[in-house]
Amino acid sequence: MARHLKARKPRAHWVLLSAILLAVTGLLAVNAFLTGGLGTEHASPTGSATGVPAAAREGGAVIDPRGEAPRTVRPKDKMFALTFDDGPDPEWTPKILDVLSRHNVHATFFVTGANVARHPGLVEEIEERGHEIAHHTTTHTDLRTAGETRTWLELRATDLALAWAADRTTALVRPPYAATPASLDDPAWVAALRLGDDGRLTVLSDLDSQDWRRPGVDAIVANSTPRSDAGAILLMHDAGGDRDQTVAALDRLIPDLQARGWVVGTVTETTGLVDTGGRPDLLTRLGGLLLVAIVQLAEFVTGALEFLLIAATVVAALRTILVLATTGMHVRRVRRDRPSPVADPVTVLVPAYNEEKGIEATLRSVLRSRHPVEVIVIDDGSTDDTPHIVADLRLPRVRLIRQANAGKAAALNTGLAAARTELVVMVDGDTVLEPDAVPTLAAQFRDPTVGAVSGNAKVGNRDGLLGKWQHIEYVIGFNLDRRMYDVLQCMPTVPGAVGAFRRSAVLAVGGVGEDTLAEDTDLTMALERDGWRVVYSERSVAWTEAPHTLGQLWKQRYRWCYGTLQAVWKHRHAVFERGAAGKLGRRGLPYLLLFQVLLPVLAPVVDVAALFGLLTGDAVATTLTWLGFLILQTIPAVIAFQLDGERLRPLLALPLQQFVYRQLMYLVVIQSVATAVSGVRLPWHKLERRGQATRV
Structure with a gap:
């Protein structure tokens, strides 16, 4: 079942976003003024009263200054x-x-x-x-x-x-x-x-x-x-x-x-x-009605934002406690129950579209794996030299399959059909695997209830501020959030950069879905709804190339967020199901919607409220609230970096991240929600590669 997405350019929602922020800003300004x-x-x-007439200072308390000499009146x-x-x-x-x-x-x-x-x-x-x-x-x-x-x-x-x-x-x-x-x-x-x-x-x-x-x-x-x-x-x-x-x-x-x-x-x-x-007169009364309505709306918005600031602080604190508690549980469990290696052969699927700059590094890293592997490269109608580079390398245990451009999900389904092993690892065309990545992924399948395993993707190109911000995001996301998902048994996504699957389980759910932009999230949720466990292997390290410009980052995150919304909607009935599906529906989906959709949608107006509080209200309280948010982010970040063996120096870029990177992520979410509500279908967003997914 292959339903191709209609390549329709999404409408820009900047005007709507700007109008909302301007309206909120205006209402906050009204309230601050009042x-x-x-x-x-x-x-x-x-x-000094040299200019005040004596009649005014010595007369009655009601002063009419309209004549040549002021007239005053007092009660009888x-x-x-x-x-x-x-x-x-x-x-x-x-x-x-x-x-x-x-x-x-x-x-x-x-x-x-x-x-x-x-x-x-x-x-x-x-x-x-x-x-x-x-x-x-x-x-x-x-x-x-x-x-x-x-x-x-x-x-x-x-x-x-x-x-x-x-x-x-x-x-x-x-x-x-x-x-x-x-x-x-x-x-x-x-x-x-x-x-x-x-x-x-x-x-x-x-x-x-x-x-x-x-x-x-x-x-x-x-x-x-x-x-x-x-x-x-x-x-x-x-x-x-x-x-x-x-x-x-x-x-x-x-x-x-x-x-x-x-x-x-x-x-x-x-x-x-x-x-x-x-x-x-009537016109003045109508003007008064408008003013009263604006003032009361401003009061409501200001009160709502104050509530949101408090609620967001509480939610952020609870999230921090939850993540840290489950991280501790996961660390202890991994140390206690580390699975032994398996001898089952593994097929590594590499869907590739215009990956000429990174495909050779990807293939050579896969072949260095400390596990028997076969590699299938599925060229999805590349317009550059990707298929020629793969063919010219003549690497052992590497097969090349070429097909007309149909999208990543279709390429993965082609690879699944050609694979001859039960265990398959899926990586992107720019991923560089560590030698232990494949064996540690495969070891997790000793548990017969496991249907998929998420690896640990790291940013290879960390130079520059944008690279550091994404590095921070990846380390926190993989080392804390995925540990939490693993403990709660509600993993929403096995990332396309590095993940392993039981081939039979994937085929049983119809293969990789082609009706969302987040095929990795869609497939993960489908497996869990079919009763399979999805776990996280932090030792299965892979290096990926992160977007190197804000425009490229926007394209990537826009696709991720919109695809996640599609997948959540597609699997919404998991909320009412039992077993692994119910855990996904009642734990994973609400968490995704709360922390990846709802809070980012509200965050811009909360930031505007915080700015107004700093300028017009209690600057000390506002500053302390902002520092509290920063601390709630810094503590998990430090723990995540230590768990991953990373240097802490990049965390110096974390405070500045609040003013640029976070705002961009907010806009991505808002644009994605608006696109989803309007019913626009997005085409595949291909990122420009520079071949920088190398080990740091």
């Missing part, structure tokens, strides 16, 4: 304006509203646009209870340090949020970090003039409860109590921290004032101001 992580600065009072005598800053807050605003309702008074809530967008229902409740909504900028930024553009953004964003949440506009603005009129300095006056140019009134306070300091209920009540009968505006807070003292103080302050004949109300009620608000 939480004060971008472009915020709080200025200390300068003390024995009238007390309650105001609350920084909300709405889902915990404390409702409690404060309950206190106000219990004493039948109204207040003015100076809300931030960010909190309005996060909790529009609370704003609606404030309005429904008859309270006044006023403006406290969007991000609680200090308008004394904000330029004209930032001020405009702060005002407009809150306007939009209020338009949707409260169906209101307001001219009342309390600048964050503002105090009494007497505290006005030159930067604060410039900010007030900007507000006036935009048609706004600046609302300061006459009394500051200092509740944000949490000085105690008695102190808050004392700070909030007027010293005379002159009207006053009180500053309190309904957000920004624990406000239990504020709630308790309010429950004492209001009845005390009422008992002394004070009228408690909103800023407009106590000052007599009119025309301080209105209804927004």
Whole structure:
């Protein structure tokens, strides 16, 4: 059954990937802006007030700077304006509203646009209870340090949020970090003039409860109590921290004032101001709806990414523990149960397509094996001198079979049909075998339940940073992951570079499948579903040539990843099967999907979140998290290198691997998933060879 893949060029998914990353980046930027992580600065009072008119510093707490001379307004005598800053807050605003309702008074809530967008229902409740909504900028930024553009953004964003949440506009603005009129300095006056140019009134306070300091209920009540009968505006807070003292103080302050004949109300009620608000038009309301939706989506994405960072850390730690534990079990088992050699002859199959630069080294290394071997080279329609080189070498025990180009799987099936031995070893046309590779592979078949054996492939061309990165990846993958798969009896892949099989077992499952791009993974899974064990032999060393450019690496990993997805889908029913198939389905397949598909798909946005955390959030926590990930990779890497007898020096390239190599692997996975979802069938990807798969 030979179904050839349709050679259709896959669509590029860079636009989709870029759009997703840009959208996530934009949402994180929105959240960072709203939480004060971008472009915020709080200025200390300068003390200089040479530009502040005396009327503003000595007048009422409500300032209208729009005329030639500023006009100020204060509450009438024995009238007390309650105001609350920084909300709405889902915990404390409702409690404060309950206190106000219990004493039948109204207040003015100076809300931030960010909190309005996060909790529009609370704003609606404030309005429904008859309270006044006023403006406290969007991000609680200090308008004394904000330029004209930032001020405009702060005002407009809150306007939009209020338009949707409260169906209101307001001219009342309390600048964050503002105090009494007497505290006005030159930067604060410039900010007030900007507000006036935009048609706004600046609302300061006459009394500051200092509740944000949490000085105690008695102190808050004392700070909030007027010293005379002159009207006053009180500053309190309904957000920004624990406000239990504020709630308790309010429950004492209001009845005390009422008992002394004070009228408690909103800023407009106590000052007599009119025309301080209105209804927004439909376009403004729709803009508010869009803003609220974006803010809430940004909150969700940020929270999800924070969860993912924590979950990824936990999963990485559990994976490290699992891999190291199973590695220890495998090492002890190998030392205890090393199989003795077998005398069964072995056929080595070498599928070759345009391998002129490496085929001679491959054949000579196979013939140096310390085991009787016959070699079958299957030339799959090469367009270079590969078949001529093989023929001209006239090597003993080497047969050449030529066929029209049909792909690697078809070439292997041709070799299986021509083989005359039960044990076959399959290697790539650029593989260089160690002399002990074939005998150690064959020895594993003393166990009659073993159907295939994975060898230990090593990178031969390690020069350069790209070679070192692949060397690290191969050592960790073969010496830890395959040991784990062996112990858990769920080996997903016997690599094409070096692997051994029972010929009868392969033929029983229909030969090497030709309907995926990962024929090695497909065949391994098929054997396990047929009841065979697949094991790992770390002493069966082979050297392979790794891609030497990023473009070649992309082609190779794209094919591997896409082929793995095809194989997982093809053998998905193993999840419900028993025996060796069930172990593959319930252990191997989930592990593959989690660590080779899901986490890499999510990794780019997690990296973006980490970058934003470094720039706008807790840089120490973000750095420690990143170092934790690095440590979780370094510890297994050191153990793998020591088990494989490798020098540790290449691991110095591991930190840099996080910034380049890992990102490329992420993109490969995302491109592969997108290709699989879109249903595109990929042609065979042939890599350029340089004949560098030599022993190091």
